[in-house]
Amino acid sequence: MRFEGTDSYVATEDLSTAVNAAITLQRPLLVKGEPGTGKTMLAEEIARALNTPLLRWHIKSTTKAQQGLYEYDAVSRLRDSQLGDDRVHDIANYIRKGMLWQAFTSDTPVVLLIDEIDKADIEFPNDLLVELDKMEFHVYETGEQVVARQRPIVVITSNNEKELPDAFLRRCFFHYIQFPDKATMEAIIRVHFPDIQAKLVNQALEVFFQVREVSGLKKRPSTSELIDWLKLLMADQVSAEVLHSRDPAKAIPPLCGALLKNEQDVHMLERLAFMARRESRA
Numbered sequence: 502m503r504f505e506g507t508d509s510y511v512a513t514e515d516l517s518t519a520v521n522a523a524i525t526l527q528r529p530l531l532v533k534g535e536p537g538t539g540k541t542m543l544a545e546e547i548a549r550a551l552n553t554p555l556l557r558w559h560i561k562s563t564t565k566a567q568q569g570l571y572e573y574d575a576v577s578r579l580r581d582s583q584l585g586d587d588r589v590h591d592i593a594n595y596i597r598k599g600m601l602w603q604a605f606t607s608d609t610p611v612v613l614l615i616d617e618i619d620k621a622d623i624e625f626p627n628d629l630l631v632e633l634d635k636m637e638f639h640v641y642e643t644g645e646q647v648v649a650r651q652r653p654i655v656v657i658t659s660n661n662e663k664e665l666p667d668a669f670l671r672r673c674f675f676h677y678i679q680f681p682d683k684a685t686m687e688a689i690i691r692v693h694f695p696d697i698q699a700k701l702v703n704q705a706l707e708v709f710f711q712v713r714e715v716s717g718l719k720k721r722p723s724t725s726e727l728i729d730w731l732k733l734l735m736a737d738q739v740s741a742e743v744l745h746s747r748d749p750a751k752a753i754p755p756l757c758g759a760l761l762k763n764e765q766d767v768h769m770l771e772r773l774a775f776m777a778r779r780e781s782r783a
Contacts, residue, residue, distance in 0.1 A: 502551050510539070510546035511681075511688045519676035520547060526674055529615075529633055529655035534678030536660055537723025543678075544614035544656035553654070554611045558600040560621045566628030569599040569615075573642050592642050601632060605649040613653045619662040626669035634672055681724060683710070693728050700741035705731055708744055708754050712761075717769060722760040730759040 504520040506512030512520070520543075523530035532540045548555035558569055574595040582589045598606075604613040618626060632638045636649035657673065659665065681689060683706055690702055709730070713721045722730075733756045734744075743755070753770040754760060761767050 504547050504550050507546045507550050509549075509692055510542060511685060511692055512543075512546075513679075513681075513685060516543075516676065516678060519674065523674040524654055527652050529657050529673045531657045531659065531665075531670070531673035531675045532678060533659050533661055533675075535680055535721070535723050537725035538678045538680060539724060540658040540678060541614065541616055544612055544616075544658075547654060547656065548612040551610075551612070551654075553609065554607065555614060556600050556604050556611055556653075557614045557616065559616045560618050560625070562620050562622075564621050564625070566621075566625050567599075569601045569629065570632065570638050570647075571599050571602055571640060572597045596640065596642060601629075601638070602647055604653040604655075605636065605647055607650065607653070610651045611653045613655045615655065615657045617660060618657050619659040619665065623663060623666075627666050630668060630672065686724070686727070689724060690728070690731065694731060694735070697731065697735065698741065701731075701734065701744070704741040704744035705734060709760070712754065712770070715770065715773070718766050720762050720766060722762075726760050726762070730754075730756060733759055 502524055504512070504524070505517050519532075520530060532543060534540055544557075545555055573592075574597060578589055578592070578595045588594045600613060600615075604611050633655065636652055637647060639646055686706060687702060690697065705727070709722065709727050712718075733739075737756065739755055753767070753774060757767065757770070761770070
């Protein structure tokens with residue numbers, strides 16, 4: 502079981518090495534990187550490349566670790582008891598299996614994605630230490646011990662909104678996805694747009710990286726924003742010549758709403774354009 506990317510996902514050598522190292526060590530792969538660099542998609546492509554099912558557990562600020570194991574629906578049991586339903590005699594009828602339980606009891610190996618773990622409470626990672634390490638947990642209501650039939654490939658993503666506990670980090674194999682260089686970005690673009698003109702790619706990347714280098718941006722555009730921007734440029738038939746001849750002192754990039762996601766960054770580029778115009782007149 503080795504991962505080397507897929508026809509729809511460009512994996513750099515260091516990323517492929519990290520994935521395969523985590524599989525060999527049988528440890529969760531903790532992936533960090535700028536938003537939009539393909540962290541979530543990585544889990545999807547690992548499952549696709551290894552031909553295994555994918556289970557997604559998307560974490561919210563209100564998510565508790567227990568929900569990944571199971572939840573006991575006491576309210577439904579109380580209601581059924583009031584209605585005289587025979588189901589109340591078996592408490593297992595009111596146990597809802599979480600993503601870890603489903604992954605542990607799967608008949609085939611699975612990829613388990615724990616997406617954006619840093620959104621949850623600070624204690625969330627610590628509450629999963631034993632379960633992710635030992636691959637088992639106890640169901641108190643039924644007395645059942647759930648043990649993984651086959652160890653899942655666990656991919657955990659984080660946008661670094663919170664620091665993760667050291668005890669949790671020790672149990673993971675860590676990889677930071679570096680922002681793609683121009684050559685890697687060109688390969689990614691070719692995956693999404695096989696027939697795109699080379700001139701348009703070159704000019705779009707030049708503008709894109711110029712925007713990313715502007716100091717003080719609240720959110721620099723990422724890979725996903727570039728893909729959206731290129732899709733719009735092709736849909737509106739904006740040529741490479743238009744991008745090449747664009748006077749940076751007169752306007753921000755066309756269709757910039759795909760690249761910039763807040764008004765502060767738009768205003769910053771507009772101010773820079775104004776200053777450039779004033780300097781050109783002096």
